[in-house]
Amino acid sequence: MADARSVVLGRIRRALADRPAAAAIPRSYDVTRPLGDLVELAAERIADYRAEVHQVASADVPAKIASLLAARGARRMVGPVDLPSSWQVDGAEWLIDSPSLTIDQLDAADGVLTGCAVAIAETGTIVLDGGEAQGRRALTLVPDYHLCVARADQIVGIVPEALARLEPTRPLTFISGPSATSDIELDRVEGVHGPRTLHVIIAT
Amino acid sequence: MGSNPVTWLGSPVFPKAAKAALADTQLRRNLRKATHTIRDKRTRVVSELPDWEELRRAGEAIKDDVLSNLDTYLERIEAAVTARGGVVHWARDAREANEIVLRLAREAGTDEVVKVKSMATAEIGLNEALEAGGIRAIETDLAELIVQLGHDRPSHILVPAIHRNRSEIKEIFQREMAEKPVSDEPRELAEAARRHLRRKFLSAKVAVSGANFGVADTGSIVVVESEGNGRMCLTLPEVLITVMGIEKLVPTWQDLEVFLQLLPRSSTAERMNPYTSVWTGVTPGDGPQQFHLVLLDNGRTDALADRVGRQALRCIRCSACLNVCPVYERTGGQAYGSVYPGPIGAILSPQLVNDMHDKQAASLPYASSLCGACYEVCPVRINIPEVLVHLRAEAVEAKGRTPESVGMAALGWLFADARRYENAQKVGSLARHLAPSGRISSLPWPGSKWTSTRDVPTPPAESFRTWWRRNRG
Numbered sequence: 001m002a003d004a005r006s007v008v009l010g011r012i013r014r015a016l017a018d019r020p021a022a023a024a025i026p027r028s029y030d031v032t033r034p035l036g037d038l039v040e041l042a043a044e045r046i047a048d049y050r051a052e053v054h055q056v057a058s059a060d061v062p063a064k065i066a067s068l069l070a071a072r073g074a075r076r077m078v079g080p081v082d083l084p085s086s087w088q089v090d091g092a093e094w095l096i097d098s099p100s101l102t103i104d105q106l107d108a109a110d111g112v113l114t115g116c117a118v119a120i121a122e123t124g125t126i127v128l129d130g131g132e133a134q135g136r137r138a139l140t141l142v143p144d145y146h147l148c149v150a151r152a153d154q155i156v157g158i159v160p161e162a163l164a165r166l167e168p169t170r171p172l173t174f175i176s177g178p179s180a181t182s183d184i185e186l187d188r189v190e191g192v193h194g195p196r197t198l199h200v201i202i203a204t
Numbered sequence: 205m206g207s208n209p210v211t212w213l214g215s216p217v218f219p220k221a222a223k224a225a226l227a228d229t230q231l232r233r234n235l236r237k238a239t240h241t242i243r244d245k246r247t248r249v250v251s252e253l254p255d256w257e258e259l260r261r262a263g264e265a266i267k268d269d270v271l272s273n274l275d276t277y278l279e280r281i282e283a284a285v286t287a288r289g290g291v292v293h294w295a296r297d298a299r300e301a302n303e304i305v306l307r308l309a310r311e312a313g314t315d316e317v318v319k320v321k322s323m324a325t326a327e328i329g330l331n332e333a334l335e336a337g338g339i340r341a342i343e344t345d346l347a348e349l350i351v352q353l354g355h356d357r358p359s360h361i362l363v364p365a366i367h368r369n370r371s372e373i374k375e376i377f378q379r380e381m382a383e384k385p386v387s388d389e390p391r392e393l394a395e396a397a398r399r400h401l402r403r404k405f406l407s408a409k410v411a412v413s414g415a416n417f418g419v420a421d422t423g424s425i426v427v428v429e430s431e432g433n434g435r436m437c438l439t440l441p442e443v444l445i446t447v448m449g450i451e452k453l454v455p456t457w458q459d460l461e462v463f464l465q466l467l468p469r470s471s472t473a474e475r476m477n478p479y480t481s482v483w484t485g486v487t488p489g490d491g492p493q494q495f496h497l498v499l500l501d502n503g504r505t506d507a508l509a510d511r512v513g514r515q516a517l518r519c520i521r522c523s524a525c526l527n528v529c530p531v532y533e534r535t536g537g538q539a540y541g542s543v544y545p546g547p548i549g550a551i552l553s554p555q556l557v558n559d560m561h562d563k564q565a566a567s568l569p570y571a572s573s574l575c576g577a578c579y580e581v582c583p584v585r586i587n588i589p590e591v592l593v594h595l596r597a598e599a600v601e602a603k604g605r606t607p608e609s610v611g612m613a614a615l616g617w618l619f620a621d622a623r624r625y626e627n628a629q630k631v632g633s634l635a636r637h638l639a640p641s642g643r644i645s646s647l648p649w650p651g652s653k654w655t656s657t658r659d660v661p662t663p664p665a666e667s668f669r670t671w672w673r674r675n676r677g
Contacts, residue, residue: 004294008450008501012275015509022269029258029462045475100489103406103440123468123476136490137439137481141432142406160461168422168457169288171487174464174480179432182472183347183363184370184390186238192346192394193401194432194479 031160038121038155039202045124049177050190051198058203061149062086065113068147068199074110078143080135087113087133087149097135106138111145112195117172119155119202120162125176126150126200129166137171146195148175152204209298209329210503210556212357215541217567222535234369235536239527245473246524246581252475253465262462264585267518270420270453271508277420277453278499284423288485290495297502302333304498305412305445309339312443312494314409318401320427320434321345322414323361323521324447324500326543327556330412341412342404344433346397353380359537359545361523362471367536394431401433411437411492415448416520417463418497421456424484425497428467428477438481444492449500451508451517463520466583470522503556512594516551518584523548525578525588531571540568547578551591560595560602569595 002010035041043053056064066089069077074092081098088094095101095109106112115133116126126148128134133149140146156162166172179194190196215221225231250256270277282292295301305325309317317334319325319341331341331352343352350365351358354376358364365373374388377396385396413434417426425446427434438444454460468477486495508514526532526546537545541564542553550568557565569592578588666674 004296004300007296008294008499008505009275009278011501011505012278012450012508015505015514016272016274017509018511020268020272020511022272023265025265025269026258026261029255029262031461033254048475049478107406120476125476130487130490137435138491141435141439159465160458163457163461163464168419168424168482169484171484171490172480172482173435174476174482176474176476176478178478179430180478181346181390181394181431182242183345183350183365183431184373184393185234186242186363186366187390188472188474189390189394191391192398192431192433193344193405193436 029160030158033122033158035121035157038157039152039204042119042121042124042150042155043202045121046119046126046177046200048124049180049198051124051177051200053200053202055202055204058151061201061203062089064201065089065147065149066091068201069111072111072145072197074145076109078106078109078112078139080114080133080139082133082135083113084133097139101139103138103142106142109143111147111197112139112143113147114140114149116148116150116154118162118165119150120157120159121155122158123176125162125174127162127166128173128175129170131170137173140173140175141194144195145197145199146175146178147199147201149201149203152202155202210327210544210553211542211562211564215564217564218539218541218571219567221539221541222531222571225535225539228536230369231367231536232534234367235533237369238363238366239533242473242527246469246527249469249473249475253469259462259466260583260585263466263520263583264518266454266459266462267451267520267584268515269455271451271514271517274450274453274508277455278450280420281418281423281453281497282499284419284421285485285495285497286423288423290423290485290497293496293498295498295500295502298328299333301328301447301498301500301502302330304496305330305447306334306337306339308443308445308496309334309410309412310337312410314339316340316342316404316408317410317412317445318342318344318404318408318437318441319348320411320413320429320437321348321364322412322447323543324414324449325412326358328447328500328502330447342401344401344405344437345429346394346431346433349397349401350376353377357538358543360526361521361544361546361548362526363523367538405433405436405440408437408441410443410445411441412445412447413437415446415452416467417460418448418453419455419457419460420453422484424457424482426460427481428464429480430472430478432479435479435481438483439491441492443494443496445496445498447498447500449502450504467520467522470520470524470581470583503558506558507552507555510555513551513555513591515586516548516555516591518586519548519552520584521548522583524581524583528577528581530573530575530577535571540571542568547572547588547592548586551586551588551595554595554599560599566599566602569593569599
């Protein structure tokens with residue numbers, strides 16, 4: 001008996017016996033768009049998902065981190081191995097993912113602090129790629145609170161601009177607001193399995 | 205169950221199932237509220253994009269390119285996934301796919317798998333097959349969980365529990381969960397689901413997912429979700445098994461820029477869904493260290509062979525067509541007798557079953573008024589009315605002469621002659637005398653076939669044609 005692979009490929013070739021010619025793909029959609037002040041738009045759109053957004057000057061990021069953690073009473077914070085030392089502010093105990101933290105350690109923490117790879121203003125999305133100051137995916141998933149720092153130069157306008165900046169073979173996570181569901185009466189409510197609170201600091 | 209469990213065994217033909225559904229006023233209320241909520245939101249977020257029509261055309265063309273070169277792209281993704289440490293399996297049908305997943309789960313030494321919501325695994329009846337093999341499948345999407353705990357069937361592609369309102373969900377959770385929700389507030393119900401599944405996520409060894417997209421060039425798989433249950437399954441277990449229909453490919457990473465705009469706005473009516481995960485094979489030190497991709501045919505190549513019907517394989521499972529369909533809004537999804545309800549189900553299910561002698565499958569292309577709203581909202585421009593009419597012709601051919609074909613012939617006779625048509629309209633106008641209130645809630649047979657499930661507005665005293673002749677003639 002022929003193996004499944006050659007059977008399926010054979011069926012496809014027979015099904016396409018009429019040799020349908022694929023038309024050229026019309027790429028007349030926007031690959032960029034004038035959206036005005038991207039920082040303002042990103043802040044507005046991220047906040048639209050009921051995430052909290054704070055715009056601060058780069059030099060003030062550590063102070064903002066400290067005040068946000070203090071206001072939440074977050075004392076045990078997870079961070080990737082390359083978390084900038086200036087972000088590891090006093091007042092919290094920093095659990096750095098080296099050696100790898102266990103899932104139970106992540107679950108017992110009060111939150112996680114990371115950077116990001118790209119942010120998309122139009123959709124209010126931050127994208128993590130496991131690169132600088134981001135760590136592996138579990139870090140930003142298991143703790144119930146995610147504090148993310150995005151630099152102004154990481155913000156792009158629309159989706160095509162973001163994809164052009166990303167390397168597809170890295171593990172990627174696109175995050176638009178805190179965990180949510182539309183499964184009850186098709187109305188969105190925040191907070192299911194992922195972090196239920198998302199705070200974003202935009203460093204300008 | 206045959207080798208193709210796309211439609212549920214023992215489901216009645218659509219008109220019969222629809223009649224039962226229409227008698228359920230609670231169901232009609234739940235559906236109306238949910239579909240109207242999402243419909244209005246969708247219109248708002250779609251109108252934000254000045255290039256929406258261009259995106260739709262690009263989406264259509266990209267998917268047509270995939271279908272025209274499906275063999276090439278499948279070989280390409282197989283090579284890319286393998287090069288990145290994944291293992292690719294091919295499955296001719298549901299039975300073969302289920303056997304592969306069961307074997308892999310057993311090899312991992314587990315008796316329980318956590319699942320990301322997936323249409324492909326629902327289509328092949330994976331949960332039942334695993335159960336029969338001694339492995340428990342735990343649905344982790346909130347709506348799938350509601351269906352599973354309610355010992356129910358799904359009724360919507362995106363929101364399988366759309367037929368349930370908040371108080372019904374509360375009752376199901378109170379009955380089935382150890383830690384019971386106290387109110388029917390959606391936030392409280394979501395919290396209950398979180399408590400219920402938390403330990404499962406943190407200790408699961410094997411996860412099973414579907415895929416929204418697979419990128420042929422890079423081997424990257426994309427899962428689009430909202431709750432974070434997907435991320436849990438895709439990130440924490442040691443072994444990840446993804447079952448993907450062979451049509452779910454896009455050629456290149458760049459092509460995703462189209463679909464990551466079309467899909468969220470069409471499905472949950474958001475600018476972007478809360479979480480999208482992309483992974484490529486195995487990444488050392490991050491996520492599952494074993495990855496299996498099961499490429500599933502299960503009737504798709506039969507649909508591909510149909511020159512008119514193959515456009516149904518462009519579908520990205522957004523469910524926008526369900527939310528705008530006047531038939532779906534009134535009957536709900538279970539009446540379609542398949543995991544694929546609504547307009548897309550009416551053209552996809554019969555093609556996957558590929559047997560017009562199957563009465564239930566052959567009844568599905570009639571589950572439509574051909575109003576065309578589904579075509580208008582479809583993000584990949586599937587001409588659903590065109591395929592419906594095409595499949596009706598196939599069904600008629602398979603059946604020979606039937607009451608339907610006789611009825612259609614009679615209508616043809618009526619429309620063919622202007623005077624006959626006018627006289628028929630006058631008979632309709634007489635119905636006014638039955639309903640001084642302006643609504644007719646019951647008509648004598650054969651009109652009763654219509655009014656047993658809905659009210660009819662009273663026909664006007666005078667037909668348009670009579671009015672025109674009197675005033676302008």
